[in-house]
Amino acid sequence: MRLSARLGLGLASVLLCAAIVGGWHLATRFGLVSRAFLPSPERTWLALWRGLTEGDLRRQVLATVERMLLGWVLASLVGIVLGSLIGSSRRARAWIGPSLEFLRPLPASALIPIGIAFFGLSQSMVLAVICFGTLWPMLLATIQGFAALDPQLRDVGRMLGFGRLDTVWKFALPNALPDILAGMRLGLTVALILSVVGEMLAGQQGLGLSILLAARAFRSPDLFAGVILLGAIGYATNLVLAQVELRVLRWRS
Amino acid sequence: MKGLVLPILLVALAEGAARTFGIASDSLAAPSDIAAALAEALADGRLLLWSAQTVASALAGLAIGGGLGLVLGLLVGLSPATGRVLHLPIEFLRPIPSVALLPVALLGFGFGYRLEIAIVAFACFWPVLIIGSAAISGVERRLLEVGRVLRFGPLARIRKIVLPAALPRLFVAFRLAAGVSLIVAVTVEIALNPLGLGYAMMYAQETLRPALMFAVLVWVGLVGWAINALLLTAQRRLFGPAALVNAGP
The missing domain is CATH 1.10.287 (Helix Hairpins)
Incomplete structure (x- = not known):
């Protein structure tokens, strides 16, 4: 064109x-x-602007983003370490892999009732659910990435006299990086969804709670402002990760 | 076979621990109690009723959202110019997490099926649009020219050439969307909608019946796994490797 x-x-x-x-x-x-359902764009913009500059919308955004990122980072660390251990051992894959695959289609949100049973309606419940729910996509993607290592590369490593750690560091990890990054991207989406649902259920401060309260009180401009901000968070995080992916994976193209 | 060892070992360990320490807690249950609760809920039909509610909402949302996604995917896939014009609105709307629209749908529809179907439809719209438009734009140009030579109208061209040619990858799109639909339906039920399997789990938790809660969780896993396995088998049987070629995003 x-x-x-x-x-x-x-x-x-x-x-x-x-x-x-x-x-x-x-x-x-x-x-x-009806204006109770759909506010005018001007009033939505006003609610957004006021909330961010003088209201407490900014605090809600920070609370949600902080929760999402904290859970995601913890899950990423655990997922990548565990995933690389399981993924680089054929024996571990054979014993553990099927159980993990079986759990793959389980909705992450199904962890919420269990989280509530253990932690009550608390901040730690929301964080635990985010961590655990985000762990799965990360773990499965990392295992897949490590499992896909070309056996010939393994032989090359042996010929060069690499130890196990060297093989992982120099061959397996770069090889698994695209999968790991894809898993981290999916994980971030899951983390945002679980943050919102967790805040709604546990009444924890954040955008999830604030849009639910706005809907209950028929404050539709505030509701739409919150939805727009959640969309913006999703957009921004995805953009950042896509850029990171481009940078990190530049050697492949 | 090796894959079965770990789950069996874990279940046996949990059962042993429950028997020796005699847990009577509000959050844990012995595997045998969970199995009993599962059997009971299956026998008196409650579990099937909840499953029907969840699956019906998921299917209706998949049909509506996937159908709209397919229509738009056809437009975008057949005309790159349309795709470019629609680019910005799609980029702005797509990152909105489906659950963020829960309060909006609650205002519009109140509790019930319509709320759940609307959210599921929103979530299923995107994968079908993205994968579907890629599948359709990948249809061999020469096939379209054949349609032009045969003087097919636009609808006949879509029905007789484009859809059959893109069918394997459209099936992949709908298979992925089906997985999304079940996950989103359960999420909506857990978050606020008093329906189906998700609400059953929340209700069991609130009434302090952990055995029933875990039983429903196991059942949700089984249903998700079964649907996924069924669709994968269907894909393999119907299309074989055709669905795998360029099946990426």
Whole structure:
């Protein structure tokens, strides 16, 4: 496609976004949808701006992001270490792998009732659920990455007189990196979802709780502001990880 | 066979610990009690009712969200220009976590099936749109030219050429979306919707019946595993390696 055509279509894409917001404005202006359900874009923007500058929306965002990142980092560390141990040993894979595969389709949110049974409706419950739920995608991806090491590379390592640690560090880990990064990306999505649900259920401060309370009180501008912020968090984290992936995996292309 | 050793060992260990220390707790249950609770809930039909509620919501959401995703995927896949125009709105809407829309859907629909179906549909829309449009844009151009030569209208071209040619990878898209639909349905039920398997787990927890809670958890795992295995087998039988070629995102 020619550059000018591309630019034109990109402009059309921006215009389409503007048209969607315009349609939203008109729909609320002429009362096509009740304002209790759909606030006007102006009032949503105002709620967003006020909440971030003078209200406590900023604190809610920080609480959710902090919870999500803390759980995700812990799960990443445990997932990568455990996954590399299981993945680089054929015996461990044969004994443990099937059990892990069986647990793969289990919804991470199903851990929440168990978390509540053990920890009550507390902050540690939410964090434990995030950690545990995020661990699975990371663990399975790491195992897969380590298992996919070309046996010939293993032989090369043996010829070069590499020990086990050297083989892991110089061959297996770089080889598994794409899988690990993909798992970390999926894990971050899971962590955000579990943070939101956990906050809603346990009444812990954060965006999940604040949008639920806004909906209960029919404060629809606050509700939509919260949803927009959650979308922004998802967008930003994905963008950062995609950039990291590009950097780290540059040697492959 | 080796794969079975670990679970059996763990279950035996848990049973042994429960027998020797005689736990009577609100959060733990012996495997034998869990099995008994599972059998009882299966026998009196409760478990099947809950499963029907969850699976019905998941399927309805999959049909609506996947159907819309397929329609948009056709547009995007057949016309790269449309894809570029829709790019920004898609990029803005896609990262919204499905559960963030729970309160919005709650305002609009109240508790019940419609709430759950709406959230599941939103979640299933994206994988079908993304994988589906890639599958459709990968359809051999010459096949489309054949359709033009035969003077097929646009609908006939889609029905007779595009969909059959992209079918293996469209099946992959719907298989992945089916997994998403079950996960999201259970999540919605756990978060706030009083329906189905997710709510059954929450209710068992709140009424301090850990055996029933773990029994439902095991059942959720079995249902998810069975659906996944069924669809994988169907994919292998129906399409064989055709579904694997370029099946990436």
